[in-house]
Amino acid sequence: MTAQKTFIFILPVLLIFMVGCSSTVELTSTPINNKIDINGDASDWGTSLKYIPDENVAVGVTNDDNYFYLCLTTNNVGKVMPMFMSGFTVWLEDKNNDANTIGFRYPLHNIVNESRIMINPGEFREKGREMMISKMIKDQNEIRILDKDKFPVTVISTSDSSGLTAGLGFNNGQFAYELRVPIKTDDKNKYGINVSSGEKLLVQFETEKPERRNFNGRDEEGGMRPPGNMGGFPGNGRMEGMNPDGERAPFEPINFSVEVTLK
Numbered sequence: 001m002t003a004q005k006t007f008i009f010i011l012p013v014l015l016i017f018m019v020g021c022s023s024t025v026e027l028t029s030t031p032i033n034n035k036i037d038i039n040g041d042a043s044d045w046g047t048s049l050k051y052i053p054d055e056n057v058a059v060g061v062t063n064d065d066n067y068f069y070l071c072l073t074t075n076n077v078g079k080v081m082p083m084f085m086s087g088f089t090v091w092l093e094d095k096n097n098d099a100n101t102i103g104f105r106y107p108l109h110n111i112v113n114e115s116r117i118m119i120n121p122g123e124f125r126e127k128g129r130e131m132m133i134s135k136m137i138k139d140q141n142e143i144r145i146l147d148k149d150k151f152p153v154t155v156i157s158t159s160d161s162s163g164l165t166a167g168l169g170f171n172n173g174q175f176a177y178e179l180r181v182p183i184k185t186d187d188k189n190k191y192g193i194n195v196s197s198g199e200k201l202l203v204q205f206e207t208e209k210p211e212r213r214n215f216n217g218r219d220e221e222g223g224m225r226p227p228g229n230m231g232g233f234p235g236n237g238r239m240e241g242m243n244p245d246g247e248r249a250p251f252e253p254i255n256f257s258v259e260v261t262l263k
Helices: 002-021 077-086 121-138
Strands: 025-029 050-052 057-063 067-074 088-094 097-105 142-146 152-157 165-171 174-182 200-207 240-242 248-250 255-262
Touching: 025 050, 025 057, 057 255, 067 200, 077 088, 077 121, 077 174, 077 200, 088 174, 097 174, 121 165
Parallel strands: 025 255
Antiparallel strands: 050 057, 057 067, 067 174, 088 097, 088 200, 097 142, 142 152, 165 174, 200 255, 240 248
16 A cells, blocks of 8 residues: 555656656757848847747747857846856757767856946946946957867857857847857868758757855955946845846846757
8 A cells, every 4th residue: 555655646746757858948940041140139030039938038040051040139137147257158969969069158257357347326227237238248259169078179259250150239128149150060160060951959058157245245266346236236245137127137047958950
């Protein structure tokens, strides 16, 4: 009788677990009908972005014969700030061969440059978010390429837009991230995804929690936090951003994945 009761208790738990595991967002990358400029402006994507309610972001994927294109947008500043404070990585993994995994970290950790942002209270109330994020975007001009073990392989400049490149933008309260990756590697393009039409690609978006501040405003390394509250550093030490509606939004790391089928 005891064994039977145990089975009855465990079964619903297993069912819940199985349902939870089946919630991965699936996207199809179809050949593009128009040119995608990698400039941090999502208008090229039209209505092709898919909104993911649980993450409060929209994601789009497409491809042509040579490149795979990716776009992520959000109007939640609480999700944007951790990208600059701890770095943001997009992982591309071949579902048929997890050894074929490559990571692109962009933007990079930007806490030093962030501390140089000086905005007076009057300016911040009116347009502080736009000024702060725009300044941090301006400082981002490199992409760090990682292997599957998170080991840095190399760094490339975003000014070389002939192949692998990425772009950031923030307009009218909307943040946009764009990435273009060669589908195949060759002598010209050393870093690509190496997948073929019909194959599946796991795309993971990853940030980490911002560094915690202690009561005197210093981080764990002893460095000073950015001057003033700037709307993002309340006096109680809780790190927050400001959403377009003017309400505070706790900083939220991004950590989710989508499964993409290339056509």
